[in-house]
Amino acid sequence: MLAFLVAGVILGVLARVLHHEPDDPSPVLTVVLGAVAAAAAGGxxxxxxxxxxxxxxxxxxxxxxxVTFVLLGLLEGVWWRRP
Incomplete structure (x- = not known):
């Protein structure tokens, strides 16, 4: 389970580094979502x-x-965008 959490944290940080704009979700939210998604999907x-x-x-x-990659992409690309 620790490997899933570490992979999720790494993917969360990577998503934050690759796509960063002023109106993006907070870094903490991105990393936590990555870790939770990776642990849940692996389990x-x-x-x-x-x-x-x-x-x-x-x-x-x-x-x-x-799953983590897709959820982080949806978070930063679709769910977080304000009209």
Whole structure:
């Protein structure tokens, strides 16, 4: 589970560094969302595969990174934009 959290934090920081504008969400929100999304996605994939909830498998790690990437993109590109 720690690997999922670390991957989420890294992806959150990376998303913040790659796309930073004055009206973007706070860095804390971006990093926390990245960590929570990665941990949840990794855990759900492990449950789907029948593995232990905290097991680190290639499928669970890849799914956690993909889900985190998509959610951070939606946060900064769609949900946070004000009309």
């Amino acid at each position: 759900v994939m492990n449950l789907f595969l029948g593995d232990d909830l905290t097991a680190l498998t290639p499928w669970s790690f890849t799914s956690s990174c993909i």
